[in-house]
Amino acid sequence: MNPVIWNYVTRSSALIAWSLLVISVMWGILLSTRILKPKDSPGWLLDLHRWLSGLAVIFTILHIGSLLYDPYADFQIPDLFIPFRSKYTGAASLGPWPIALGVLCFYILIAVQVTSLMMKKLPRRFWKVIHYSSYVLVLVVSFHAGWSGTDTRAWMYRITALALIFFTTVALIVRILFPKPAKTLAATVEGRRPNQNIENKRNLAITKTYSAATGILGIDFIIPMQEVMPSWVPGSHITLHLPNGLKRQYSLCSDPTDRTHYSVAVLNSPNSRGGSSWIHENLKAGMTLEVSGPHNHFELEHASEYLFVAGGIGITPMKAMIDSMPHRRHWRLLYAGRSRSSMAFVDELVAEHGSKVIVHADDEQGGIPDLDALLAGFEGHVYVCGPEPLLNAMIQRVPAQRLHFERFSAVDRDSGESESFELKLSRSNKTVTVAKDETLLDAINANGGALISSCGEGVCGTCEVRVLKGTPIHLDSVMSDEDKDAIGVMYPCVSRAAGKELVLDI
Ligand code: FES
Known part of the structure; x- marks a missing residue:
């Protein structure tokens, strides 16, 4: 084979990998901001993000591998993996820096890809830190490409490079302007409005x-x-x-x-x-x-595989989730109830989805469903809505980061003796004392908070409010405490503060 072909492979694979990387990062940002929400069936959007980044890795490896055979590049294997070892200086004479940045980019790319593949097994915070380094990656790649590329004088290359740098800049600006975690942004877009003084x-x-x-x-x-x-x-x-x-x-x-x-x-x-x-x-x-x-309050997160578990009327949110599933998405539904005649939509679901729907009617099978058999080897996300015993059974069996549930009624979460504490309403700059025998919601509304509530039992989520400072004692049943802390909200109809001071965004 003509060795010059390797030079073409080196250059073209670099440009393709760079383009794929930028598109993948932009797509990831679109996903996290949920700008595409109306079209967002939470399967293919995430798949596309993964495919793009996977392809970027493949083309990067091709780029690196072809450098060994590129007759104009003169790279040895250690030069490709050890920063500052290569003598190649590229179009601009900046010493070993351009290639060293390329080596650094490769390691970041691999770290992002590997941690994404292992996402379910890693602590969420660790995964996020690594994943967010892809913003640094797209930026540094631009410098690597601009300083070491041999095509920088070609107008096609310049146009492509300028477009990629422009899109990178836009992506970073969007990320800086919307710095909150995806879950919070999704919550806002999807209608959860902390301090919802307008009931709409x-x-x-x-x-x-x-x-x-x-x-x-x-x-x-x-x-x-x-x-x-x-x-x-x-x-x-x-x-x-x-x-x-x-x-x-x-x-x-x-x-x-x-x-x-x-x-x-x-x-x-x-x-x-x-x-x-x-x-x-x-x-x-x-x-x-x-x-x-x-x-x-029961968002369907992106996952490659789902298990839906519905007890009785708990089928209602599950049905909407199933209806939104792309055709090829892997999912199963366990639908339990007293009898088929009391189970809404059961015939429709079975007729439409066949063996994906497991029906457990007490008057037919007796006993309780075999949850251990159902969960054996399952690594996807589990969504549960149903009576408390079913929910507790799933809580005992599924790790919290993969379990999502919605309750029908409040669970008894006794926090022991209530203590009074200072409440600061940040918008009105008022500080009030919440007495031992007073609910936080009452204290807020007595001081002009006008917070809307509904169930008063910590189930419906209507009174959600954003926590700016202090540690809440969560006594509600809306979602897991970890999820509330992650998005920084609490439900003041039942919840209180752990310390002496609490600052709320009201
Ligand atoms: S009013 Fe329902 S959770 Fe507070």
């Missing part, structure tokens, strides 16, 4: 009510005179403001890509305190109802 209520018309199963009423809503409903993502719920003064949250269970209506399914709870029983007795097609949301 609107009147929705009920177009249809139907029996989704024994004791379960399906309800479809539209916005009158409007063809398209506001977009939402799987796991979201809406709050129904009932004429009897009660507010009740229900998960949206229709297909998130179908923007013609919202659907919920409401179980007529035997322990109803006037919410579900009122709905079953009174709601009819043609009525209008005040509705707020959608809001989301």
Whole structure:
């Protein structure tokens, strides 16, 4: 083979690897900001990011390998891996620096790729630090390419290089302007609004009510005179403001890509305190109802494999998640209930997805589902919604970083004797004392906070507020304490402060 071909391989693979790297980083930023949310079926977007970075690694290896055969480069193997060892100085005479930067980039690239492949096994914070170093990588690669490339005089190369540097700069600016973790940004975009002083209520018309199963009423809503409903993502719920003064949250269970209506399914709870029983007795097609949301406390995170576990009416958020799954995504659903006749959407799910849906009806199989067998060898993310015993069983079996759940009712989280503490409302600059026997929510609202609440039991998430300083004692059941601390929120209807001082973004 003509050895000059290796020179072409060296140059072209470098440019391709650089381009792929920039596109991959930009795509990753788009993913984290969820700008693409309306199109965001959380599978292929992440896959594309991974494919792009994987291809960047392959072309980088090709670039490095071909240097050994490039007749104009004169590299030995140690030159490729030991910074400052190569004598090559490139187009610009900057000594060994351009190549040393290239070697450094290679190590960063490999570190980012390897830690991404091992993401599930690594501490999240460690993975993030390494992953974020890819911003440094795209920047340093630009210098390496500009200083060591032999094509820098070619106008095509210049245009490409300038475009890549421009996109790199845009990506870094976007990252600097939106510095919060992906989870917080996603939460904001998806409707979780800490300090939600505006309840965003609107009147929705009920177009249809139907029996989704024994004791379960399906309800479809539209916005009158409007063809398209506001977009939402799987796991979201809406709050129904009932004429009897009660507010009740229900998960949206229709297909998130179908923007013609919202659907919920409401179980007529035997322990109803006037919410579900009122709905079953009174709601009819043609009525209008005040509705707020959608809001989301049960986000579907990107994963290559999912296990959904639903108990009874817990199927509602799962159904929306399943509807949003790309065709090739690996997932299974365990759907447990007392009997098929009491399990909403069971026939529809089985007909549509076949063996992916495992139905466990107590009156058919008896006993409880074999969760250990279900989880054996499973390394993906687990989403659970159902009664407390089912939830606890999964909490005992699945590591917290892979488990996501939503509760129906509050768990008893006794923190012992309550202590008074100082509360600072940062926006009004007020400092108040929260007494031992007073809820934080009451203290906030008594001092002009106007924080909206609903369940008052730490279940619905309506009263979410951002913590600026201090350590909360989380006593709610909305999400795991780790998740709340990671995104810096608390639920003041039940939660309190661990120290003497708490500063909230109100
Ligand atoms: S009001 Fe429901 S969590 Fe606070």
